[in-house]
Amino acid sequence: MAVEIPPLIKPSRLRRRGGLWGECLAEFLGTFVLIAFGCGSVATAVAALPGSGRTAGPTTFFLGAGDWLLITWGWAFAVVFGVYVAGGVSGAHINPAVTLAFAVRRRFPWVKVVPYWCAQLVGAFAGAALVYAVYHDAINTFDAAMKGPKTNGHTVASFSIxxxxxxxxFHGGVWGPLVDQIVGTALLLMLIAAVVDLRNTAVKANLGPLVVGFVVAAIGISYGANAGYAINPARDFGPRLFTFAAGWGDLALPGSLAGSFSHYWWIPIVGPLVGGVVGVLAYDLFVGDVLTVRAQEGVPPEPGRTRVSTQDEE
Incomplete structure (x- = not known):
């Protein structure tokens, strides 16, 4: 904005926000926005629409691919707005996998990694608490009407919010979901690296967050059904901690449902952390190093050419 906005905090207390503390506050708020919109879209699809009479029954949801698109685009918008909120201060990682990958290959200071992770986790927990505060009536009504296995009165369907x-x-197997999370997050970081790389065809005019949102939508559409495409340890573990505290019990931690899955909680943490590093390394190996060499040559060829053309060839 062109107008000068006075700070809310006294100048004597404001300076400390100019460094890491301010970046962590931005990461907290950005991740909070991510979860508020992302989990909010799932709450709408799973509990609120059925409970408000907008579907065929009080427990009817996911009748077709269109229902899944509601959630994939909900998470896409969540990423867009989360990045716009925090981007100018912290770079808007809002994802521990992004923070780790940038520390490995983008010279992000290692000393900031754990503080960023903590801020992201707390922001995700707070975002989940907001969604529950707004939708707890719909969730409780849905669980009461739902048949099937319940843990402390809650169902795995409401946990999926x-x-x-x-x-x-997957029949409770580990490797299938783990590979799914590695692949999904590798694609996420590979594409983020491409979008923000000014040496490549980087997005201009501050449209980067929108394109990253498209990336998340693409991953959800293409790889979302296997394991819910967490592709973000804070996005999964923060709300998981909240649901454990709110009464979902073993469904949340350790992440177990008899006959379906057992001790699942660590997979959406380890998989994305590994996948994020794999993705940024893959981008640098296949594209980033090529761009570096061409920049060192001083006159890089046009895209698609292997050398600079002569006037006769023109």
Whole structure:
């Protein structure tokens, strides 16, 4: 904005926000926005629409692919706005996998990694608490009407509003969901690296957050059904901690449902952290190093050419 905005905090207390503390506050708020909109979209699809009479029954949801698109685009918008909120202060990682990958390959200071992770986790927990505060009536009504296995009165369907779990066709196996999370997060970081790389065809005019949102939508559409495409340790573990405290019990921690999955909680943490590093390394190996060499040559060829053309060739 062109007008001068006076600070809310006294100048004597404001200076400390100019460094790491301010960046952590931005990461907290950005991740809070991410979860508020992302989990909010799932709450709408799973509990609020059925409970408000907008579907065929009080427990009817996911009748077709269109229902899944509501959630994938909900998470896409959540990422867009979360990045716009925090981007100018912290770079808007809002994802521990991004923070780790940038520390490994983008010279992000290692001393900031754990503080960023803590801020992201707390922001995710707070975002989940907001969603529950707004939708707890719909969630409780949905769980009461839902048949099937329940843990402390809650169902795995209502748990899916907040955190992730593997599809039944994995039969409780570990490797399928783990590979799914590695692949999904590798694609996320590979594409983020491409979007923000000014040496490449980087997005201009501050449209980067929008394109990253498109990336998340693409991953959800293409790889979302296997295990809920957490692709973000804070996005899964923060709400998981909240649901454990709110009464979902073993469904949240350790992440177990008899006959379906057991001790699942660590997979959406380890998988994305590994996948994020794999993704940024893959981008640098196949594209980033090429751009570096061309920049060192001083006159890089046009895209698609292997050398600079001569006037005769023109």
């Amino acid at each position: 907040f955190a992730t779990f593997p599809a039944p066709y």
